[in-house]
Amino acid sequence: MALNSKTRIKLIDAICEGPIEGLTGKRKGVFLNETALTGRQVVREGEELPLVSVAHRKGAQDQPFFKEASLANAQTVIENVGVEVGKNYEETVNEDNRVTSRDYGSGKLVRQVRDSEADFVSLVFTVPKLFCSATEGLARGELFAAQIKFRVSIDKGDGSFEPVKISVLDQDNALVEENTIKGISTSPYQFRTSEIDLVNDKGIKSGSYKIKVEKLDFGKTTQDKEEAFEIKFTDIEEESQDRPLASNRANQLVWSSIIVGTRIKTTYPNTALVYLGIDTEEYGTLPSRSYEVKGKKVKIPSNAFVRSEANIDNWDKGPNNNSYDAERDSRAFGSLEFKDEIPFDGSLKTNEEWTTCPICCFYDLLTNSRYGAGDFIDESNLNWVDLIELSKYCNDLVETEDGFEPRFAINTVIGSQAEAYSVLQDMASVFRGMLFWKADNVQIAADHGGTAANVIHVFSNSNVVDGSFVYSGSSLKTRSTRVRVRYNDPDDFYKPNFVIIEDRELIDRYGVQEKSVVAFGCTSKYQAQRMGKWIMGSEKLHEETVTFSVGLEGLNVLPGQVFEVSDEMRMGTRLAGRIAGARLNFVDLDQTVTDPAGSNDKLSVVMKDGTIETRDIASFSGNRVTLASNFTQVPPDDALYAIKNDSNVLRKYRCLSVAEGEGGVYAVTGVRHVDSIYSVVDAADSSLDFEDVRTILGKPAKPTNVKITFLQVDDGRNTTNKAIISWDRGETTSVLKYEVRYKIGEAGNYRIETTTDNSIEVNVKLQPGKLLIAQVQAVGLSPGNEKSGFKSVQKAMPRGDISVDANDRETVILPPDPEDVEIEAIGVDQVTLRWEVPATGQKVEGFVAMIKHSSKTDGSGSWQNSTLLRKVEARTTSIVLPLMNGEYLIKFENEQGHRSANAVSAVINLPDAIPRLNYEVFREDSYPGKFTGQYNDVYYNDAYDGLVLSGTADFDMVAAVDSLTSFDFTGPQVLTGEYFFYNIVDLGAKYSVRMQRVISERGLYLSDLIDDRTENIDIWSDFDGLIPDDTNVQVYFRKNLDTATGDINQNTIAVSALVGDIVQEDGSKIEQEDDVSTIERESVLEFGEWSPLENNAEVGRFFQFKAVLTSDRDDQTPIVDELGVTFQLERRTENSAVMDSGLGAKTVDFEKPFYTDGDTSVSVGITALDMEPEDYFVMSEPTDTGFTIVFKGSFDGDELINRRFSYTAVGYGTREVT
Secondary structure, eight states: OBOOOOOEEEEEEEEEESOEEEETTGGGGEEETTEEOOHHHHOOTTOSSOSEEEEEEOOOTTOOOOSTTGGGGEEEEEEEEEEESSOOOEEEEOTTSOEEEEEOOOEEEEEEEEOTTOOEEEEEEEESOEEEEBOSSTTBTOEEOEEEEEEEEEEOSSSOOEEOOOOEEOTTSOEESSOEEEEBBSSOEEEEOOOEEOOOTTSOOOSEEEEEEEEEOSOSSHHHHGGGBSSOGGGOOSSOTTSOOGGGEEEOOEEEEEEEEEEOOOOOTTEEEEEEEEETTTOSSOOOEEEOEEEEOBOOBTTEEEOOSTTGGGSOOTTTTOOOOTTTTGGGTTSEEEOTTSOOOSOBOSSOBOOOOHHHHHHHHHHOTTTSSTTTOOGGGOOHHHHHHHHHHHHOEEEETTEEEESSOOOOOOOSOOOHHHHHHHHHHTTTEEEEEETTEEEEEEOOOGGGGSEEEEEETTSBGGGOOEEEEOOTTTSOSEEEEEEEEGGGTTEEEEEEEEOHHHHHHHOOOEEEEEOTTOOOHHHHHHHHHHHHHHHHHOOEEEEEEESGGGGGOOTTOEEEEEOHHHHSSOOEEEEEEEOSSEEEESSOOOOOSSSSOEEEEEOTTSOEEEEEEEEEETTEEEESSOOSSOOOTTOEEEEEBTTBOOEEEEEEEEEEOGGGOEEEEEEEOOTTHHHHHHOTTOOOOOOOOOSSOSOOOOOEEEEEEEEEEEOSSOEEEEEEEEEEOOSOOOOOEEEEEEEESSSSOOEEEEESSSEEEEOSOOOTTOEEEEEEEEEOOTTTOOBOOOEEEEEEOOOTTEEEOTTOOEEEOOOOOOEEEEEEEETTTEEEEEEEOOOOSSOGGGOEEEEEEESOSSSOOOSTTSEEEEEEEGGGOEEEEEOOSEEEEEEEEOTTSOBOSSOEEEEEOOOOSSOEEEEEEEETTTSSSSSOSEEESEEEETTTTEEEEOBSSOGGGOSOGGGOSOSSSOSSBOSEEEEEOSEEEEEEEEEEEEEEEEEEEEEEESOOOGGGOOSOGGGOSOSSOOOOOSEEEEEEEEEBSSOOOSOOOTTSOEEEEOOSOEEOTTSOEEOOOOOOOSSOTTOOOOBOOOEEOSEEEEEEEEEEEEEEEEESSTTEEEEEEEEEEEEEEEEEEEEOOOEEOOSSOEEEEOSSOOBOOSSOOOEEEEEEESOOTTOEEEEOOOOSSEEEEEEEOSSSSOOBOOOEEEEEEEEEOOBOOO
């Protein structure tokens, strides 16, 4: 028999607070891996120990601890040993490989344990291998059993080892009382001994213990020792019996560890516990555990008993003489039966019992100081006289398809800590209850009919503040047509399941609008079904709430109580007020009353003690009402009264709250109450009955003044469009609510909403230009709910850049003008332009800051006569730009392309921080003529004296010349064109230069006539003439990459006419005309890429320029009045080190050549050292590259001498030397 390691899991689960009734059906209430324990699992045949041991404690204060738990009920420490006891079977062989002796591995091992608190030890052993095998015959190589005999002794501190009797599992996994291991194992097999008590015979624990483990032989002779192996060497017949067998045998024993344990004597009082001992052969891993219990016992009313199978014959049979069956009606077990013959004395039974009554469980949680709110709420704060009727209502038996069950039962586990109010409210939700505090007592109100639905008080226009009631209703958009209720299904291991309640009529009208709720503590699908029907019925019947303010009479109602309202605005006539005088058989009212329409007239009066008495009316005469029977007492003067009949029923409301305000005024809020809902919920074949509160019949008038107003709403991140549909009430006041339907566009279905207000907000996505169609109709009062018919309106959503006023007048929404525009120079080449965006409610994220520049330095620049520099997000509020003297202008542009009404500017006109030489100003508008360069989709217009964009039409192709509106611009205008400067600038060599553009441009509308404008005149931003500000001109330059070939004068400035063909970026060419030039046609200039020119520092010799004219609209063109480039050379100073002049003329070269011409030279100063009297020097005229100097002495006036000197050279420009 193969050896398998045997482990038993022992654990204790804390179930809940105690005391409890116990596990249902004892072991039947235990589930491992969601499977109930069976007889096979509990005990295996032929074994003393079951596969799963079960014991439980019910949570009593003095309950005993588990003896079965052993290690599970102890604190343990593991001390490792890890040493082999004795050794494995060994043999000694001679040179002929014959066995001369055998060692069966006996031996001993001693370890000491020091622990003064320890109560017991348990030893853990490992058998690495245990077997023997046959060496001959048909069984050759087959494994057979081997066995190990061992003994454990302990010295408990008295100096002597005493053997201890321990239990281990044998090869059949049965518990035996022998210290023997027998079986087959080729892999490590581990076992643990039973616990060894450390208390000595005198009942004392010494705290120091020696444990000895001995591996024993099975006898003294070799034949006896061979009992350790089933295949013995004496059994060998075919071979010699002294052949080696060591490789065919194993009997190792390793002492692995010592478990030192201290028993935990705690009994976990007041906690229900379950102990499980689980065989790991049955469960390879720790199984999940669940327990079905009859839980916490609580106190129950003194005149009640818990329904059970034993007392089923004593259950009240009810008016229908019910017959009960224990199996069918088992869901009623645990609910309470009340003995009507025994009056309730307000007390509870002393002994606690298990029950599913939600009132008793709620009361226990509210008052228990161990796990409930008992530290804050004393039992004296609760009155069971008020709770007894509610408890009876909860425990009434309701018949279902599967038998009888209580109306409300609670079966739940509160397994985590939560706020007390939240838990208590969840508990109260089981019986449709709510909590409130009154007169130092906790009060529980619940909606359950019976006496709870009796009318407590009547409110009318005569006893509420301002004589007004405020009503509000629920929208059909939020009203449920399907309710999904989740409960815990006991037939599916208490996993969540659902019941669904639907109103097919509402679904057909309004579609599926589902509400999902959780039935707290519910394990009955029928109870969940009743909850769903309650929610559905409540939303259908309790669709209205009323709020009003009242004086001290507000204290006459409490939350949960029912009151009536007589509102002449709703009823159409005044049928309530105050009594002027009364006797037992008649009442004088505060008004003259005629017999109202309807039958069965009744008069209700609030008596002095706050009760209401109602009597039939015999007759009306003026303000006197004569009664058919006497009151029990004379009504006091000024008491409230109300008249009602079959056609004028006062509407009932259940009080939700009473809030105290200032000056003794109380705000009362109630929800519509209909008595028939209780029978609807409990019986499936019942219908809902509505009460009629009208005296004015007929359908209401149509709403008037129906209109649509559009709004833009900015939430800080996005701007959304909304619409308000509003209307006025029609001529009649008999309106319950309004039905509004709307849709976007002609196609599609209407969305439907109901409201009691005179407007709704449409939150669907609205796009500019889309048509919103709306219809509104009034809905009359119940029962007919007649409708007025729809009043329609439609309106298109305006563009985002259009605002619409109350008279539907449209106005363009322009971005605001920039504010706080400032400019600041940075260094010598840049400026920082700053601005602020004023808050106007517009979407700032969509604004772009457009920045233009005008060369005018007197502030006379205009938006349309300046050139665009940059476009950046306006919210950045600053930008770094090139420094160009003149005016920087800024406007904001929104997403629709509209710009600020006014440009705001800043002017800067600074002298050069570093002196510069104005080398040359090249003007295309004046030299050698006006714009004599090359054109590409541009031309010079005499009429406007400037460059303009070309039209695309060929004049010769115009069929009807008379039809032309302009001879200057024919055909559609191009949107971009280029002008190539006549001049190529040759500096004679590579110099560092600074270039600034010279530009003046203005915009032009080609045809700006009123008849040409197509937009609505109300949205024109400029009536006198449109501003042509969608044009721009940008100057570009490029420079040569290498030195040109041919004859070029190196030291003169050549302003050269452009020769050869211009190669554009797309590879096309513009042919040029010949002209006289210092650059011959054969010369080849290779230029780089075009770059924008604003205020640039560059190094080069040859420079070429062009202007790019652009327009964003084909009806606008820029007009370039001035165009050119200014070249400047910066002044620089060069200082030399001290040098020797030598004897003779000294030639000095500048570190870098300067720029020189006929008007510009280099100035050189000499500092001479070691000069004697009459010494002097002679220096030549400096050139761009240097000078010569000679020093002479005074001896004869021509003596050449050597002196030390240095120089300082001042000039303009730096020539690059290659």
